Amino acid sequence: MPLFALVDCNNFYASCERLFRPELKGRPVVVLSNNDGCVIARSSEAKALGIPMGAPAFQWERQFRASGVAVFSSNFPLYGDLSARIMTTLEGLAPRVEVYSIDEAFLDLTGVADPVALCREIRERVLRWVGIPVSIGLARTKTLAKLVNGVAKKQPGHGGVFSLEQGRDTEAVLGVTDVGDVWGIGPRHSKRLLARGVRTALDFVRLPGDWVRREMSVVGLCTQLELAGTSCLSLERAPAPHKSLLCSRTFGRLVSEPAHLREAVVSYAVRAVEKLRREGAEATSVQVYISTPRHRENLPQHSGQATVALPAATAHTPTIIAAALRALEQCFRPGFEYQKAGVMLLGLAPARARQISLLDLDPAERRRQQGLMAALDAVNRRFGSGTLRYAITAAPDRPWHMRQLRRSPRYTTSWDELPRVG
DNA sequence: TCTGGGGTCCTAGGACCC
């Protein structure tokens, strides 16, 4: 019988911010998305104030001030670093670990003699070594482990660990879980299920399988089986290589100048190719999309998207920039105020196993390009990203630049911003 | 009156996740 644990950090980004500011203990903390747009993480005190996930920050400013909420811009280098420390800690304690997201990991505890005791130890050690509180759910399938992780989190009596295997009544737990809270059942399906009178996870398990298969595809069927205790999802120890890779941003202010739009697209393309090379991969096509604001009906709306195929797989930044600019030209329409742009690299494949193309560069030129990119990456790794950059992206004070007024210091990833003691 | 069958590949759209 398989046994899975899901380790999930509590209010991860908010906990990270609090870690270096002990005076925030007990105070409500929220973390905002890029551009300080909306709330993407809340401490338990902030949740208790009724601040919802995704709340637009500007609508809540007054409440933030009135209730003494500590507000932070997002600081992903900090969160990524703390996440890596947590995952390393888990790997030291559990036999098989799947890093599922920045703040979650599945463990395969099949055959472990006392899994609950191990989970308690894991929880304690992560808290002591890294300082971030986690909750752990234990069950026969990933979907059930995820579900009871919610129980571990919401009911403090369990001390942060809840096991469905300790003679618990599975039906009782499913019966008090909203169908929309099940992992794999999103807002669309949950609305349709509610319309059929399916309110809880238990109602969902009891639906005829062929209906689920027809209406929710094999994905829905897998969720149903997993809730019933049949494991369909296994532990994925090595992350699958990416098939696509995206860099997109909402602009600090609206952009109508084509030249500014080009700068933004180039800078996103540069970042995307950097990620591509870090993965040791190459792309075969480049997609660009641009759009006007979604939430303002009084402005003329336009969103466009275009894909340009590359003659051969590459991770050469200038080649990708040229393709991205061509794609931008294809989807740009003048006379609109744009709010967002993105560059997606598609058809990713490892650089060392590449398809030979008739349109390939001659090998000497290809080596020259690879050498140039390697040198560029080495300099930026050594002296900080952006040390060597493309002139077109470097202009100061552009409307597309991100707003981040409340970023915390990069305590763990920047020498200049280390916390001071004493 | 009557218009094959089967396979592959690509794309767009929809759904989900954190």
Next chain:
DNA sequence: TCTGGGGTCCTAGGACCC
């Protein structure tokens, strides 16, 4: 004034081939 960013998978339909 002001609403994030980065992914995956499934399905249906069309193009194309023999």
